[in-house]
Amino acid sequence: MRTPEEFARHDIRVFVHHEVLAVDPDAQTVRVRDTRSGRTFTQPWGALVLTTGGQPSRPPIPGLNLAGIFTLRVPEDALAIKRWLVEQRPRHGVIVGGGYIGVEMAEALVARGVHTTVVEMLPQLLPTFDADMAAHVEKTLANHGVEVRLEHRVEGFEGDNRVRAVVAAGRTFPADMVIFSVGVRPAVTLARQAGLTLGPTGAVAVDERQRTSHPAIWAAGDVTEVHHLVTGQPAYIPLGTTANKQGRVAGTNAAGGEATFRGVVGTAAVQVFDVEVARTGLSEREAHAHGLQAASVTITASANAHYMPEHAPLHIKLVFERGSRRLLGAQIVGRTGAAKRVDIVAAALHAGWTTAELAALDLSYHPAVAPVWDPVLVAANVANR
Amino acid sequence: MRTPEEFARHDIRVFVHHEVLAVDPDAQTVRVRDTRSGRTFTQPWGALVLTTGGQPSRPPIPGLNLAGIFTLRVPEDALAIKRWLVEQRPRHGVIVGGGYIGVEMAEALVARGVHTTVVEMLPQLLPTFDADMAAHVEKTLANHGVEVRLEHRVEGFEGDNRVRAVVAAGRTFPADMVIFSVGVRPAVTLARQAGLTLGPTGAVAVDERQRTSHPAIWAAGDVTEVHHLVTGQPAYIPLGTTANKQGRVAGTNAAGGEATFRGVVGTAAVQVFDVEVARTGLSEREAHAHGLQAASVTITASANAHYMPEHAPLHIKLVFERGSRRLLGAQIVGRTGAAKRVDIVAAALHAGWTTAELAALDLSYHPAVAPVWDPVLVAANVANR
Numbered sequence: 001m002r003t004p005e006e007f008a009r010h011d012i013r014v015f016v017h018h019e020v021l022a023v024d025p026d027a028q029t030v031r032v033r034d035t036r037s038g039r040t041f042t043q044p045w046g047a048l049v050l051t052t053g054g055q056p057s058r059p060p061i062p063g064l065n066l067a068g069i070f071t072l073r074v075p076e077d078a079l080a081i082k083r084w085l086v087e088q089r090p091r092h093g094v095i096v097g098g099g100y101i102g103v104e105m106a107e108a109l110v111a112r113g114v115h116t117t118v119v120e121m122l123p124q125l126l127p128t129f130d131a132d133m134a135a136h137v138e139k140t141l142a143n144h145g146v147e148v149r150l151e152h153r154v155e156g157f158e159g160d161n162r163v164r165a166v167v168a169a170g171r172t173f174p175a176d177m178v179i180f181s182v183g184v185r186p187a188v189t190l191a192r193q194a195g196l197t198l199g200p201t202g203a204v205a206v207d208e209r210q211r212t213s214h215p216a217i218w219a220a221g222d223v224t225e226v227h228h229l230v231t232g233q234p235a236y237i238p239l240g241t242t243a244n245k246q247g248r249v250a251g252t253n254a255a256g257g258e259a260t261f262r263g264v265v266g267t268a269a270v271q272v273f274d275v276e277v278a279r280t281g282l283s284e285r286e287a288h289a290h291g292l293q294a295a296s297v298t299i300t301a302s303a304n305a306h307y308m309p310e311h312a313p314l315h316i317k318l319v320f321e322r323g324s325r326r327l328l329g330a331q332i333v334g335r336t337g338a339a340k341r342v343d344i345v346a347a348a349l350h351a352g353w354t355t356a357e358l359a360a361l362d363l364s365y366h367p368a369v370a371p372v373w374d375p376v377l378v379a380a381n382v383a384n385r
Numbered sequence: 386m387r388t389p390e391e392f393a394r395h396d397i398r399v400f401v402h403h404e405v406l407a408v409d410p411d412a413q414t415v416r417v418r419d420t421r422s423g424r425t426f427t428q429p430w431g432a433l434v435l436t437t438g439g440q441p442s443r444p445p446i447p448g449l450n451l452a453g454i455f456t457l458r459v460p461e462d463a464l465a466i467k468r469w470l471v472e473q474r475p476r477h478g479v480i481v482g483g484g485y486i487g488v489e490m491a492e493a494l495v496a497r498g499v500h501t502t503v504v505e506m507l508p509q510l511l512p513t514f515d516a517d518m519a520a521h522v523e524k525t526l527a528n529h530g531v532e533v534r535l536e537h538r539v540e541g542f543e544g545d546n547r548v549r550a551v552v553a554a555g556r557t558f559p560a561d562m563v564i565f566s567v568g569v570r571p572a573v574t575l576a577r578q579a580g581l582t583l584g585p586t587g588a589v590a591v592d593e594r595q596r597t598s599h600p601a602i603w604a605a606g607d608v609t610e611v612h613h614l615v616t617g618q619p620a621y622i623p624l625g626t627t628a629n630k631q632g633r634v635a636g637t638n639a640a641g642g643e644a645t646f647r648g649v650v651g652t653a654a655v656q657v658f659d660v661e662v663a664r665t666g667l668s669e670r671e672a673h674a675h676g677l678q679a680a681s682v683t684i685t686a687s688a689n690a691h692y693m694p695e696h697a698p699l700h701i702k703l704v705f706e707r708g709s710r711r712l713l714g715a716q717i718v719g720r721t722g723a724a725k726r727v728d729i730v731a732a733a734l735h736a737g738w739t740t741a742e743l744a745a746l747d748l749s750y751h752p753a754v755a756p757v758w759d760p761v762l763v764a765a766n767v768a769n770r
Contacts, residue, residue, distance in 0.1 A: 347732035
């Protein structure tokens with residue numbers, strides 16, 4: 001986004017090609033290695049902000065290091081994938097893991113003419129959604145020629161130097177390339193070495209000011225856990241939206257200012273071919289896992305007026321607490337208008353509203369953008385019955 | 386939406402082609418006239434729900450009754466306009482009044498090949514928006530060949546049996562047809578005759594249960610005024626979204642149930658050619674008119690990631706109270722994504738949030754639907770400075 005030279009104009013020195021080898025929290029120094037010259041040196045600090053991010057999970061599966069198997073995290077990963085597509089012209093691609101990255105990469109490979117199979121360990125894709133909502137995405141992928149294999153745990157990769165096949169649930173899937181996308185873990189090596197407290201999720205624990213267990217060390221982004229406003233508990237939900245907000249808060253506080261980050265409600269969106277998929281709060285399964293007495297309603301309604309030339313159904317699932325009717329979450333799938341409608345429910349979760357309070361919202365209507373009763377209100381009204 | 390026969394299946398008798406001539410609130414009867422047979426009769430009631438709606442304003446302007454001058458309220462009006470377009474093939478259309486109906490009819494006439502002029506008394510179109518935001522719509526209309534004449538008060542219509550010209554601000558505009566859309570008034574004739582209390586807006590005053598000043602008469606829709614949650618005062622904002630919610634509440638209470646309607650925040654949307662326009666809360670002008678110490682910020686940001694093949698700017702104006710930074714309203718204009726983003730701010734207004742609370746929202750991100758910082762959050766961050 002910005003070059004070291006641009007930062008320099010603001011009196012900020014940026015060291016690229018430098019790796020921090022160790023943090024000394026007592027001496028308040030870092031040991032740094034210039035990766036081009038090999039030179040190491042010690043840099044003192046008064047305030048430290050740890051933003052080491054996340055990294056793709058790489059469980060010990062035989063053959064995972066074969067050529068043609070890619071993880072996707074940084075732009076360089078994308079360029080390597082693109083190079084393989086151009087130079088090797090793969091016919092069969094296998095995607096291991098059907099989360100956000102997996103389903104997006106399925107679309108990308110299909111667009112390149114690669115016969116694509118998604119292999120997922122769980123009985124559904126997109127594990128942050130309930131199975132009934134994820135089914136819409138499974139159908140969309142199938143409609144675009146993607147083979148989806150659920151409940152297939154990957155056992156190994158075959159090939160000599162380069163991958164030739166994926167073995168999952170005892171079956172062999174031919175593969176000229178593999179996208180390995182089974183999740184993200186916080187990159188906590190330095191944090192651990194520095195003795196910072198990790199939370200129950202395994203990520204760095206921070207307070208509302210993004211301060212770690214060390215009074216002069218702040219942390220932000222995918223290396224940290226986040227306060228979930230619906231459960232009231234820490235969660236590990238590594239997303240750029242959250243990282244950006246946390247970074248502002250950590251930076252402000254580290255520089256002597258005052259800022260707080262109250263937490264997230266678990267909002268996320270993904271586009272799969274022509275389908276927009278979004279969620280916020282807890283899925284019904286997640287709500288049960290947190291010991292909540294959750295119920296749900298699912299409706300299908302037109303995203304805009306039924307008499308408009310372009311109208312398409314929107315599938316909405318609202319999750320709420322039995323008795324209190326407190327909203328717990330929403331999942332929306334449709335051709336358009338899913339993501340920003342989930343944001344309406346996200347606001348309702350921030351406010352701690354019931355389904356009745358959601359149903360009372362004064363939302364915009366115009367035949368081109370919504371029916372008189374916006375589908376979000378329809379779902380809330382059904383939940384109120 | 387439903388036929389009398391469909392209602393009959395639910396034991397509901399519907400009298401079409403019947404006009405209520407008078408309400409006797411003491412005897413609890415209505416005097417009814419069958420408009421086809423001319424027969425009149427008296428119908429007793431235990432609970433009455435008054436939903437007489439609104440009607441187009443028709444100030445006493447010379448020539449307003451000439452053929453070819455239309456108001457637009459009910460489907461029959463639209464059919465009459467369509468018939469005139471087909472049978473008379475007008476070359477010049479003049480739209481008097483540049484509110485929601487006026488700008489939508491401008492698009493409709495242009496689509497029929499009619500040279501269209503919008504004549505507006507005020508110095509801007511869309512009076513529920515601030516002038517700087519309405520300017521985007523004025524430009525859009527001009528780009529599509531619509532002549533917009535602001536600060537032109539209509540003085541009369543010329544023609545023999547049918548309209549030939551509109552005279553405004555001393556100038557004559559040729560017109561083979563006119564859409565007269567200068568506003569809506571509550572249809573309070575029956576309410577007045579029944580002695581119901583009208584509020585400061587001139588519409589029927591109702592409480593949270595949609596009950597009028599008579600304990601057995603409820604009212605809903607465009608005949609009523611509505612509680613504005615931002616000002617805390619009654620307002621007349623006749624919209625279908627509100628009417629639908631009020632109708633449910635009035636019906637539930639009239640039938641012996643319990644329901645309340647807390648009010649609106651003034652959300653509305655309109656589409657003008659390829660531009661989506663939406664607003665909620667108070668405009669800056671409205672805020673000042675209510676004696677509030679209002680400030681505003683206006684930003685332009687891409688509705689989705691800047692590197693997506695289809696991205697277009699979104700103009701957002703946030704209005705807030707100086708000092709407290711309490712949100713007062715928002716106006717959004719863009720090619721897409723304006724209306725449902727205004728709904729996020731509408732939720733924030735229902736919650737009574739500050740700009741900082743808006744900026745903290747966990748909103749969805751995906752390159753196809755939003756940047757990492759949704760434009761709503763960008764605007765809130767700028768307001769927080």
